[in-house]
Amino acid sequence: MTAVAGRAGKPTLAVVGATGAVGTVMLQILSQRADIWGEIRLIASPRSAGRKLALRGEEVEVVALTEAAFDGVDVAMFDVPDEVAERWAPIAASKGVVVVDNSGAFRMDPDVPLVVPEVNPHAARLRPRGIVSNPNCTTLSMIVALGALHAHFSLRELVVSSYQAVSGAGRRGVDTLRQQLSLVAGTELGTTPGDVRRAVGDNTGPFPEPVALNVVPWAGTPREDGWSSEEMKVRDESRKILGLPDLRVAVTCVRVPVVTTHSLTVHACFEHEVTVDQAREIIATAPGVVLFDDPAAGEFPTPADVVGTDPTWVGRVRRALDDPTALELFVCGDNLRKGSALNTAQIAELVAGEMKGAGNRAEA
Amino acid sequence: MTAVAGRAGKPTLAVVGATGAVGTVMLQILSQRADIWGEIRLIASPRSAGRKLALRGEEVEVVALTEAAFDGVDVAMFDVPDEVAERWAPIAASKGVVVVDNSGAFRMDPDVPLVVPEVNPHAARLRPRGIVSNPNCTTLSMIVALGALHAHFSLRELVVSSYQAVSGAGRRGVDTLRQQLSLVAGTELGTTPGDVRRAVGDNTGPFPEPVALNVVPWAGTPREDGWSSEEMKVRDESRKILGLPDLRVAVTCVRVPVVTTHSLTVHACFEHEVTVDQAREIIATAPGVVLFDDPAAGEFPTPADVVGTDPTWVGRVRRALDDPTALELFVCGDNLRKGSALNTAQIAELVAGEMKGAGNRAEA
Numbered sequence: 001m002t003a004v005a006g007r008a009g010k011p012t013l014a015v016v017g018a019t020g021a022v023g024t025v026m027l028q029i030l031s032q033r034a035d036i037w038g039e040i041r042l043i044a045s046p047r048s049a050g051r052k053l054a055l056r057g058e059e060v061e062v063v064a065l066t067e068a069a070f071d072g073v074d075v076a077m078f079d080v081p082d083e084v085a086e087r088w089a090p091i092a093a094s095k096g097v098v099v100v101d102n103s104g105a106f107r108m109d110p111d112v113p114l115v116v117p118e119v120n121p122h123a124a125r126l127r128p129r130g131i132v133s134n135p136n137c138t139t140l141s142m143i144v145a146l147g148a149l150h151a152h153f154s155l156r157e158l159v160v161s162s163y164q165a166v167s168g169a170g171r172r173g174v175d176t177l178r179q180q181l182s183l184v185a186g187t188e189l190g191t192t193p194g195d196v197r198r199a200v201g202d203n204t205g206p207f208p209e210p211v212a213l214n215v216v217p218w219a220g221t222p223r224e225d226g227w228s229s230e231e232m233k234v235r236d237e238s239r240k241i242l243g244l245p246d247l248r249v250a251v252t253c254v255r256v257p258v259v260t261t262h263s264l265t266v267h268a269c270f271e272h273e274v275t276v277d278q279a280r281e282i283i284a285t286a287p288g289v290v291l292f293d294d295p296a297a298g299e300f301p302t303p304a305d306v307v308g309t310d311p312t313w314v315g316r317v318r319r320a321l322d323d324p325t326a327l328e329l330f331v332c333g334d335n336l337r338k339g340s341a342l343n344t345a346q347i348a349e350l351v352a353g354e355m356k357g358a359g360n361r362a363e364a
Numbered sequence: 365m366t367a368v369a370g371r372a373g374k375p376t377l378a379v380v381g382a383t384g385a386v387g388t389v390m391l392q393i394l395s396q397r398a399d400i401w402g403e404i405r406l407i408a409s410p411r412s413a414g415r416k417l418a419l420r421g422e423e424v425e426v427v428a429l430t431e432a433a434f435d436g437v438d439v440a441m442f443d444v445p446d447e448v449a450e451r452w453a454p455i456a457a458s459k460g461v462v463v464v465d466n467s468g469a470f471r472m473d474p475d476v477p478l479v480v481p482e483v484n485p486h487a488a489r490l491r492p493r494g495i496v497s498n499p500n501c502t503t504l505s506m507i508v509a510l511g512a513l514h515a516h517f518s519l520r521e522l523v524v525s526s527y528q529a530v531s532g533a534g535r536r537g538v539d540t541l542r543q544q545l546s547l548v549a550g551t552e553l554g555t556t557p558g559d560v561r562r563a564v565g566d567n568t569g570p571f572p573e574p575v576a577l578n579v580v581p582w583a584g585t586p587r588e589d590g591w592s593s594e595e596m597k598v599r600d601e602s603r604k605i606l607g608l609p610d611l612r613v614a615v616t617c618v619r620v621p622v623v624t625t626h627s628l629t630v631h632a633c634f635e636h637e638v639t640v641d642q643a644r645e646i647i648a649t650a651p652g653v654v655l656f657d658d659p660a661a662g663e664f665p666t667p668a669d670v671v672g673t674d675p676t677w678v679g680r681v682r683r684a685l686d687d688p689t690a691l692e693l694f695v696c697g698d699n700l701r702k703g704s705a706l707n708t709a710q711i712a713e714l715v716a717g718e719m720k721g722a723g724n725r726a727e728a
Contacts, residue, residue, distance in 0.1 A: 159631045184545065185545040186542075190622065190624060190668070191671060196668040210666075213623055214667050215627055217680050235685065246686075249686065250686070276590070293590070296586045300581050302573050302579060302581070304558065304561055304574050306557070316581050317590060318589060326614065328614055330618070
C-alpha cells in the first residue's frame with residue numbers, strides 16, 4: 001500500500017461501526033469537514049451489511065466486517081465494543097491500515113499513543129502497533145482546555161466531578177431516558193422515596209438506577225477500592241495525554257438526565273500562581289476552546305446550548321479563594337462530537353496529513 | 365414570658381411562612397416527630413390568613429404576620445424571604461421569642477449562632493440577638509457527615525460540586541421543571557444547539573436556563589470574582605458551623621432536573637491520614653447519617669431513593685489514589701427536610717429542651 005493510495009490520489013478511509021450512535025455522528029462530521037478523503041468505506045457487523053447510509057451527499061452501502069474489507073484502506077476509524085476492537089484492530093493494522101480506535105482496548109498500551117490533536121499531536125507519529133487510541137468521552141470533554149492551561153501554568157492536581165449525558169451509554173441510554181421521561185412527565189413523582197423507581201420499573205436500560213428525575217453516581221464497571229472504570233479512565237488517560245504520570249487526579253463520575261453533552265466541574269491546581277485574567281486569555285485563545293463566561297449577563301455553558309457543536313465550552317472561571325494556584329472551571333463538550341467522533345476524525349486527518357507529507361517527500 | 369409557657373405546660377411554637385414549600389414540610393415534620401409543643405401557631409402573609417392547614421391530625425387556621433401574632437410564643441421557626449426575616453425576626457425576638465430562622469439574613473452575623481444539632485448543638489445556647497440561624501440547604505446536605513469525619517481526622521480542605529434539586533428554588537422551581545418536562549417528554553429534543561431552549565421558550569421560572577434535559581451551573585446571585593451567592597454560602601457557613609474560619613473551601617453549584625434532594629460530590633482533605641475502613645465506620649455510626657455504599661451490589665445513594673427521608677446518605681466512599689489524607693464522597697440529603705424544615709425543627713426542639721431545663725431549675 002502506498003501512502004497516497006485511494007481514488008484521485010487521496011487516502012482511503014474506513015469507518016468501522018458506522019451504524020452506531022458515534023458512527024452516525026462520524027458520518028455527519030465527515031460530511032461537514034474539509035474533504036481530504038478518497039473513498040470512505042463503511043464497515044459494520046454482518047447484520048448491518050447492505051444498509052445504505054448518507055455520507056458526503058451520497059448513499060454509501062455498508063459492508064460487513066471481514067479481513068478483506070480493509071483491502072486498500074489507509075486509515076480506519078473504529079467505534080466498536082472493546083472486544084471487537086481487540087480482535088479487529090490488530091488485523092487491520094497487520095494489513096498496513098493505521099487504526100484510530102475509540103474503544104478502551106488499547107488506550108493504556110504503552111505502544112499505542114493516546115492523542116488529542118490540540119494537545120499532543122506529535123504523539124500520533126509514533127505508533128509501533130499501527131494503532132492510535134482516541135480518549136474516552138469524559139476525558140475529552142475537558143482535556144483540550146486543561147492542556148492549554150497546563151502549557152502555561154504546569155498542572156499538578158485535578159479534582160473532577162462529571163455530569164454525564166446518557167448518550168455516553170449509546171443509543172440504548174438515550175432510548176431509556178426518553179422512555180423514562182414519558183413515564184414521569186405530567187406526574188407529581190419525585191417527592192417520596194422510590195416513587196420514580198416504581199414508575200420506571202425494570203426500564204432502567206444500561207443504568208443501575210432510574211436516570212429521569214435523578215442523578216446516578218456510577219458509570220462503568222467496579223474497579224479496586226470502590227472506584228469505577230469510568231473514573232479510572234479519566235485519571236489514567238489525563239495523565240497519559242498530558243505526559244504527567246504523577247498527576248494527582250480525583251474523579252467522581254455521575255450520570256444526569258441530559259441526552260448529549262458531558263459537563264464537568266474542574267478544580268485544577270498548578271505549580272505556579274494563576275490569575276483569572278490570564279486563565280481567561282488562555283482559554284479564549286486556545287484552539288478548539290470557547291470561553292463563555294459572564295454569569296452576571298447569564299452566560300455560562302450548558303448542555304442544551306453546547307450539544308451539536310465542536311468546541312469545548314468553558315465558563316465559571318474563578319480562582320480558588322483560598323489557593324492562588326487553583327482554578328475552578330465548568331466545562332461542557334458534546335460527548336458524541338469532540339468526545340468521540342470528532343476527535344477520532346481529527347486524529348485520522350492528522351495521520352492522513354502525515355502520509356501525504358511522506359508521499360510528497362517520496363516524490364520529491 | 366416564662367420558659368414553660370403554653371398549654372399543658374409545654375412551650376408554644378410559631379411557624380412563620382407556614383404555607384410555603386418548606387413550611388409545608390415543617391408541618392409534616394411537626395406532625396411526625398415526638399410532640400414536645402403546646403400550641404403551634406401558624407403564621408403567614410395576610411393574604412394566606414384564614415386558610416386551614418393540617419397539623420398533628422387537626423386543622424389549624426393560619427393567622428397573619430403581625431406583632432401581636434407572637435404574643436405568648438416561646439419559639440418561632442421562620443421560613444420567609446430574607447427581607448421579611450430581616451424585619452420580623454428582631455420584632456419577634458424583642459418580644460422574648462427565640463427565633464430559629466431559615467433565611468440567609470442572619471447566618472453570618474457574629475451574634476447569631478448557625479446550628480446543626482448533630483455538629484454544634486452547644487452553639488445554640490449563646491444567642492445575643494435571640495436568633496438562631498439554620499444553614500442553607502446545600503451546606504446542610506453534607507455537613508453532618510463532614511462534622512463526624514472532622515471530629516476524627518481534622519478537616520483542612522473541601523472541594524465540593526453540587527447537583528441541586530429544583531425545589532431549592534421553592535414551589536416555582538418545581539412547577540417550572542414539571543412544565544418543562546411536559547414540553548420535552550415524547551420528543552427528540554436535546555440533540556441540536558438550543559432546541560430545548562426553543563421548546564421551553566420563556567418558561568424558565570426562577571432559573572436562568574432550561575433545567576429539563578439540562579444542567580445549569582448557576583444558583584443564587586452574582587458575588588465578587590465570578591462566585592455565586594450559593595457557592596459563598598456553602599464556604600462561609602461550613603467554616604462557621606465547623607468552627608474552622610480558615611478552612612479551604614472551593615465550591616461549584618449546579619442545578620439539575622431533580623425535584624427534591626440535593627446531591628454533592630465531596631473531596632475532603634484532612635490533617636491526618638485516613639483509611640476507608642475508618643471513614644466508613646465513622647459514617648455508619650454518626651447520628652443522622654446513613655452509609656449506603658456497595659457499588660458492586662448497586663448500592664449508592666440517589667435522589668430518587670433519598671427524597672422524603674431524614675438522614676444524610678453517604679456512598680462512593682474512596683480514599684484519593686494520590687493523597688492518603690483525602691476522601692471522596694457522594695452525599696445525598698432531602699433539601700426540604702434535613703436541608704431546611706427538619707434542621708429548623710431540631711434546633712427549635714434543642715432550644716425548647718433548654719427552656720424546659722431552665723424552667724425546671726427555676727422551679728427547683
